Amino acid sequence: MIVIAIVSAKGGVGKTTITANLGVGMAQRGYPVTIVDLDPQNAMQWHLGGLEQGERNGISLLTTTRAKLIDACYTSPYGVDFIPYGNGGEVQRMRFEQLLEQQEPWLRKKLQAAKLPANAIVLLDTPPGPSVYLKQAIHAADFLLVVVLADAASYSTLPEMEELISTYGHRSNSEVGSAYIVNQGSHRQLAQDVVALIADRLGERMVPYIVQESPQVEEALAFERPVLEYKPDNPAAQTIQKIIDWLLAGLKGGR
């Protein structure tokens, strides 16, 4: 099992979109994929379909000692298993956050107890910035993917994200590996300049493929489908496929 957490300092950078599509593309390559939505916005369901209307179960409802991840796991029509955040109301959310606060590493233990196949890939989607979810995700993860936009505001959040990773990221003695995905790249000069600055600062930790800004990414969401399935020829979809190959090659080589 490999656990990859998708994180960001800012909201609205494309984490959920990228997580869903990475998962779908990995499943297309034959890996058993489980996507876990750790964001109270509970938005992963809109990318993956497969939930009945009014379905409320999810990871945030698994607060009893005996609860297992499988109890809240759904199968997406796009080839992945997924665990929504769930919608148990505000009191339940607070109960879940309290449990995550007190029981470290709750998520890692639950994932280990799930006994997924050796080649399984687990993707953890998270809310932006510091939170109990980010902390649990970093502790559970073997690798972190940070999503940033090709804009000046995202560039200015790099030190903040690096600090969060190093604060939460120490597991035994080995620091968890990480790489940055730049999303919504464009031909505009400012976007190009920011990408150059990010590359300069991060070197090999910047994923060498920039996900293009594309209206079809938004469109796919409107149809509640991952863009990899909705428009496989779309440039952003093709870039995500390249990122998957880059990532898998690196993880096998011990990135």
Ligand SMILES: Nc1ncnc2c1ncn2[C@@H]1O[C@H](COP(=O)(O)OP(=O)(O)O)[C@@H](O)[C@H]1O
């Ligand atoms: N490459 C892209 N091109 C165009 N729109 C995008 C792209 N990536 C994400 N979006 C749009 O940006 C919005 C925020 O994306 P989302 O994945 O929900 O971000 P986050 O999870 O970081 O908050 C969504 O409306 C999504 O469709």
Ligand SMILES: [Mg+2]
């Ligand atoms: Mg999101």
